[in-house]
Amino acid sequence: MKILGLTGSIGMGKSTTAAMFEALGVPVYSADASVHRIYAGPLAQRIGDAFPGTLRDGVIDRAALSQAVVGNPDALRALEAIVHPLVREAEADFLNAARRGGHPLVVLDIPLLFETGREADMDAVLVVTAPEAVQRERVVARPDMTAQKLDAILARQMPDADKRAKADFVIDTASGLDAARTAVEAIVRHLG
Numbered sequence: 001m002k003i004l005g006l007t008g009s010i011g012m013g014k015s016t017t018a019a020m021f022e023a024l025g026v027p028v029y030s031a032d033a034s035v036h037r038i039y040a041g042p043l044a045q046r047i048g049d050a051f052p053g054t055l056r057d058g059v060i061d062r063a064a065l066s067q068a069v070v071g072n073p074d075a076l077r078a079l080e081a082i083v084h085p086l087v088r089e090a091e092a093d094f095l096n097a098a099r100r101g102g103h104p105l106v107v108l109d110i111p112l113l114f115e116t117g118r119e120a121d122m123d124a125v126l127v128v129t130a131p132e133a134v135q136r137e138r139v140v141a142r143p144d145m146t147a148q149k150l151d152a153i154l155a156r157q158m159p160d161a162d163k164r165a166k167a168d169f170v171i172d173t174a175s176g177l178d179a180a181r182t183a184v185e186a187i188v189r190h191l192g
Contacts, residue, residue, distance in 0.1 A: 018109045
């Protein structure tokens, strides 16, 4: 089974691209979706204990958690120490199930793939990209997002040009859905 790492900076189109792989029958694991499940599941209490005031009705309030960690490297490291092992455990379960299912190709959607050194775990890496103006427009349109919050997020991410240079495949999502879909189909043919 081949493992394709899917990554790209915030607002570059990872989720849309991942959905294109799923539409072709390729199993996709989303690290972000795994985090959302953790924040709403029984393990959310651990995060709430570490960050008082962030747990509401058994679910982590993402805005409150963001306020607690953005711009605070120590708090961010503490959060990552709780969440990252849980995400990796869910990823391992996904990979085991895909192997048992006989899938020739899977996609791991990992936003900070290069930043966390995960490229070594992949058979190939796909970076999705878009011009900076398009990226900013997409991200700032999200609820609870500000330009300064975006800047703080981008400061933690490897520059887009560096990601593209390290990638095996690159898709410019600003070229439209049809172009992206055609590129995804070509990657599946190549790897699968």
